[in-house]
Amino acid sequence: MAKLTTRSEDYSKWYNELVVKADLAENSGVRGCMVIKPYGYAIWEKMRDEMDRKFKETGHQNAYFPLFIPKSYFEAEEKNAEGFAKECAVVTHYRLKTDPNNPKKLIVDPEAKLEEELIVRPTSEAIIWNTYRGWIQSYRDLPILINQWANVVRWEMRTRLFLRTAEFLWQEGHTAHATKTEAIEETEKMLHVYADFAEQFMAMPVIRGIKTESERFAGADETYCIEALMQDGKALQAGTSHFLGQNFAKAFDVKFTNKEGKIEYAWATSWGTSTRLMGALIMTHSDDFGLVLPPTLAPIQVVIVPIFRSDEQLAEINKVAEYIQNKLKLKGISVKYDNRTENKPGWKFAEYELKGVPIRIAIGPKDLENKSVELARRDNLTKETKALEGLDTYIENLLATIQKDIYLKAEKHRTENTTSVDSYEEFKKVLEEKGGFIYAHWDGTKEEEAQIQEETKATIRCIPLNNTLEEGISMISKKPSKQRVLFAKAY
């Protein structure tokens, strides 16, 4: 197996190679669309199941709405339409027919042209709010707390596996409320659900904040986000939660009678995370040897590799491996025993390092004698010899330790790569030399924000929640500012 490009050589190349070599995903024959391979999908499934559990725990139910959005619905909420019109796949026909010039070829049947074009959903506010109109008459019908797991399509010009693909998998929550206060509470609640998931399950520290107006979701009154810092010093938006005000209710005429008997438009939120999180996961923890996965998301948590010279030795090791497997399975730990004979132990070691299996157990003839095994941690590449006795409990605790340690490592990286600057010169210097998160004062205008972006490619990732107030002056216009905001170059 050829080695990976290292991160210091070329971070972007390292990422692309790793996604393919670790069998997570690959490009398909369809421009910008990826194939998510079984190993990658197994990790996504674990993310999905845990998020789904958290959504249900907070009172949400799943439902499913159409893939297609009639153009007229799509147009209804003006800002939303404007935001997505430039990158949407359009269905115009509903039939193919045999090419009269070549019976082996098919052509679009011009007689099967749709009266109204259908947009493949880039996001589902339009179709969902068109549906909610029929569901909401009285305050008693509210709140509606729905989530959908679905595929969406955004015709991106430059695509990268998981990070930016024309089609991606995601979940989108769409809720309707009787009051503004309740809708804002929901928006914030879901932001915290995302943040807790990122930190506890992905072992990925995030900053919770609010987007500036220019970075808001098209159609939202306020966009909340979680922002993570990747190893190369660039930020990645890992989830967003939008307070949509009454914009969609007005666009789709969704009114209800409130408790006081008055007719009012419903209040909305939407919130989403996607397979992009796979990219965030990889770029938060992995190293030059391959993936590093938090135990919570690892399809295989422990792998056992036998080291043997004879069939007799293998037979003995098989017994020990079976014993360990049974013990670990009882504790709900997923374990794989790889006693294939066509590959050498060294090959297997490299393979499971590449795949990010958190703990590797090696059993050789000496271990048989000593009733011990060799344990290797994927995250910090340390090894130790442990007695068979009590191994299951030791591993159970070790998995929890690894989960905590990789979070702390990512947090340390973020701390070391977060800088507060007071001048635009310093800002540019830090950005160029080090990258990372930069806290700086901003005058609150689109103009200053745009100028900074144009000149440095850095954007305001968010105005952090619970930000410490601190008097200062903004970097370019030198106007007074009451708090620092979070800047970074971003994926």
Next chain:
Amino acid sequence: MAKLTTRSEDYSKWYNELVVKADLAENSGVRGCMVIKPYGYAIWEKMRDEMDRKFKETGHQNAYFPLFIPKSYFEAEEKNAEGFAKECAVVTHYRLKTDPNNPKKLIVDPEAKLEEELIVRPTSEAIIWNTYRGWIQSYRDLPILINQWANVVRWEMRTRLFLRTAEFLWQEGHTAHATKTEAIEETEKMLHVYADFAEQFMAMPVIRGIKTESERFAGADETYCIEALMQDGKALQAGTSHFLGQNFAKAFDVKFTNKEGKIEYAWATSWGTSTRLMGALIMTHSDDFGLVLPPTLAPIQVVIVPIFRSDEQLAEINKVAEYIQNKLKLKGISVKYDNRTENKPGWKFAEYELKGVPIRIAIGPKDLENKSVELARRDNLTKETKALEGLDTYIENLLATIQKDIYLKAEKHRTENTTSVDSYEEFKKVLEEKGGFIYAHWDGTKEEEAQIQEETKATIRCIPLNNTLEEGISMISKKPSKQRVLFAKAY
């Protein structure tokens, strides 16, 4: 709440009303596409999770392939292309722009025309086998055992909720094998997985069989199916498993080196079930009062309704209800306590009957005195009074009994509506007067099959597996036949 149309009045109307009134699904603003509402989706989720468990148990892994299929791939397997060309949604453009004549409207941007049209997948053999070409070089790469949960689109002209919709949710297994024998074994294995799921989880008896050539999946060498009998005497195909031979391997040039070192094309299977199963579930068990759900698939297995005249009574009942809920939850039984005051008990009874909740518990003042409750079974509408003591165990067993009883009831219905006939006259008479499954002799030709279908609208549902051989003569051509095949009108 207005009553449902009864089944004897108008079966088709009863079905449509029930789907909507029980909050399972509704038509959307997009022609032929449905909205699956939370209650319907919760049932589908249970089906999906159980099937997913069975697929994994039999060694399959999930993955995800693109929604879009380039036209050239779509054309590659000729029969498959021919089978689906007439009903596929075609993406021709990737951008909208503002209408120069009306700035509030969007039009398709003619400059954003795709070089090659993209077909929204009606089924994924083409895109998947184009991908497998890169994955399969040696027999060591086989078998590939993959399943995908996805949405697909078939532009059906006449649609009905769940039974036939332009977009539907499904799973599609796609496997690749080194030998023909192994591929056939897989095809049959998955048929039995489907049949076991239908019988054990949906409580729906099915006939396992093989399709005739004219009913085969486009591109298959052999199609296996499970067929269920609905209450109105029509058949419903509930799942199919296809042996695809080397057709797709040849179309997409998927070759491998076999154990003997020879180059060979890979052998394929595909198999699928869809949200159509929701229709099958409804039309197998439900009655004039609403849904009847098998306990395995019921989102709420037990509902508790308090009957009270005063707040004091309600307070007492609340305590008992809480006690019962805790007991049932410990047994993993899903239970809902509906003590809303805005609806009367009678209204609630009707509501949970409509929703198919298997067991209803009512608690009134007399029950408080007697330390008992009233238990009502949804499936046979019987009631009984039971002591609080030991209620949890009683309910646990009762749920199992209900599961078995509704299976037996459906099986009895099928037995009573299955007829063997020996002449075409008898065939037509039974079909008209009674419908149901009809076993009759057939000469094995497309011609006789087509004539029967044209004259009676009945089709050969399948040639049952393990069919009893029995000499006879076919109904029209009077040619000798060695076994009866299964006819019915079908959904």
